[in-house]
Amino acid sequence: MKHACTALKCAAAAAFAAMRLCAATPEEERALARQIGYAEHYVKEFENEVARQRGGEKRVWRGQRDALERVRELKTRHPDDPRVEALFRRVRAALKRSKGDFVEVQPEWTQYLHNEENLRRLVSKLGEEEWKRIVESHAEGMLEKTFPAPDSAETSVDDLRGKYVLLEDVEYPGNQFYGASGEYICCGKPSSGFWFIDLSGRDWLGPYEAAKRYRRTVDSSMQEAKKWTVLAEISGITAENPVGGEDGPGAFYFGWIVKPVAIKVPGHLVAVRDDGAESSGRFIGEERVEAVKQGWYTVKSVPDDVSPDRLMEIFMTAIKEKNTDLYLQCIDPDHLAGKYGADETKRYFWDLHQERFHGEYVHATFSKPKITVQKGFDRNDDLQNFFLDDEDRKTLEKIGGEKVEEAVVESTAYDKNGKQLGSPHPHRLRRKGGGRWYVLDYQQRF
Numbered sequence: 011m012k013h014a015c016t017a018l019k020c021a022a023a024a025a026f027a028a029m030r031l032c033a034a035t036p037e038e039e040r041a042l043a044r045q046i047g048y049a050e051h052y053v054k055e056f057e058n059e060v061a062r063q064r065g066g067e068k069r070v071w072r073g074q075r076d077a078l079e080r081v082r083e084l085k086t087r088h089p090d091d092p093r094v095e096a097l098f099r100r101v102r103a104a105l106k107r108s109k110g111d112f113v114e115v116q117p118e119w120t121q122y123l124h125n126e127e128n129l130r131r132l133v134s135k136l137g138e139e140e141w142k143r144i145v146e147s148h149a150e151g152m153l154e155k156t157f158p159a160p161d162s163a164e165t166s167v168d169d170l171r172g173k174y175v176l177l178e179d180v181e182y183p184g185n186q187f188y189g190a191s192g193e194y195i196c197c198g199k200p201s202s203g204f205w206f207i208d209l210s211g212r213d214w215l216g217p218y219e220a221a222k223r224y225r226r227t228v229d230s231s232m233q234e235a236k237k238w239t240v241l242a243e244i245s246g247i248t249a250e251n252p253v254g255g256e257d258g259p260g261a262f263y264f265g266w267i268v269k270p271v272a273i274k275v276p277g278h279l280v281a282v283r284d285d286g287a288e289s290s291g292r293f294i295g296e297e298r299v300e301a302v303k304q305g306w307y308t309v310k311s312v313p314d315d316v317s318p319d320r321l322m323e324i325f326m327t328a329i330k331e332k333n334t335d336l337y338l339q340c341i342d343p344d345h346l347a348g349k350y351g352a353d354e355t356k357r358y359f360w361d362l363h364q365e366r367f368h369g370e371y372v373h374a375t376f377s378k379p380k381i382t383v384q385k386g387f388d389r390n391d392d393l394q395n396f397f398l399d400d401e402d403r404k405t406l407e408k409i410g411g412e413k414v415e416e417a418v419v420e421s422t423a424y425d426k427n428g429k430q431l432g433s434p435h436p437h438r439l440r441r442k443g444g445g446r447w448y449v450l451d452y453q454q455r456f
């Protein structure tokens with residue numbers, strides 16, 4: 011009975027629409043047909059624009075507004091016209107697609123974020139425990155208060171040299187400056203006096219390099235921490251212009267030079283100078299990090315027979331799991347020995363990937379590869395092989411030299427809500443002489 015009523019209603023609506031069309035004069039019908047034609051033009055433009063984005067969202071759609079406005083006007087004036095209804099449905103579908111494709115986020119996609127958080131807590135806890143011991147061991151020579159700083163007109167350098175001060179809320183790199191006597195971080199203001207943390211020696215550079223290793227190997231969120239704590243030893247006095255330039259008065263002020271004993275990034279790490287460690291510094295708990303991370307790793311090496319799309323998956327996994335050794339295994343060796351070298355590849359582009367997998371997307375999927383032969387003879391080219399016999403092929407393989415193949419794999423990235431970010435990005439990979447595939451575009455975003 012229900013189906014019968016529905017069918018009757020649909021028939022009645024169609025009949026009513028037909029009556030309205032019949033009631034229109036030929037001139038009105040031609041005018042409506044022109045309006046529908048114009049609207050369809052803009053609808054097609056919008057649909058094509060959406061299709062070119064391939065699931066990605068844009069900030070500005072060139073054809074969207076014209077398509078929406080024209081179809082809305084038609085739908086308002088001619089709600090029962092089947093041609094208008096068809097356009098309305100097409101615009102509605104294109105509009106939804108223009109907001110970006112989305113998927114359901116799988117738990118394993120974001121496991122790396124939970125792993126990092128657990129390791130951050132461990133290193134932070136170890137650091138806090140060591141920080142208390144460090145501060146207590148320097149308590150005897152510690153100034154009772156940091157501000158106001160001792161007045162240089164009333165206190166001599168000899169009275170303070172070798173004593174310690176605990177500087178909190180040190181803004182780095184915000185208050186870093188290059189002065190007449192060196193490079194410093196400025197702490198204080200004219201009314202309360204200044205402390206200048208000396209950045210020129212290993213007392214700063216050692217712990218600072220350790221902090222950068224922590225960010226690369228443990229916890230990328232540390233880059234958001236702008237205020238540090240520094241335990242420092244007073245070593246001298248200087249006159250500097252820490253607030254000079256366009257926004258400052260351009261005056262010089264006396265301030266006490268201090269060299270770091272230990273630095274703390276609250277909630278993250280404690281780092282100290284250690285001449286026996288890499289780059290003269292280490293962060294507390296650093297020796298335990300690699301053992302913990304070994305339990306994270308879902309992939310530990312690249313198979314010799316890896317396919318291009320699987321290699322891109324492994325490359326992404328190495329970045330997400332902070333496995334720098336596996337990351338370098340994926341990259342073309344010629345690039346590691348080239349202009350940037352392994353060091354720069356590990357640092358600059360690694361940092362970019364870490365930022366993106368913590369601030370933009372959490373996962374990517376990869377297309378099947380499109381493989382072409384860049385050099386040498388291609389035995390898989392059916393079109394050419396149709397005209398060649400086996401002797402021809404052997405000759406062409408010999409004179410063609412080492413075969414070099416290139417693959418293109420497209421990545422589609424998704425944010426933490428499962429929304430696709432932008433259009434798919436192409437990545438090039440290369441294989442020589444039938445060997446293993448390597449990533450060429452290691453700096454490319456996902």
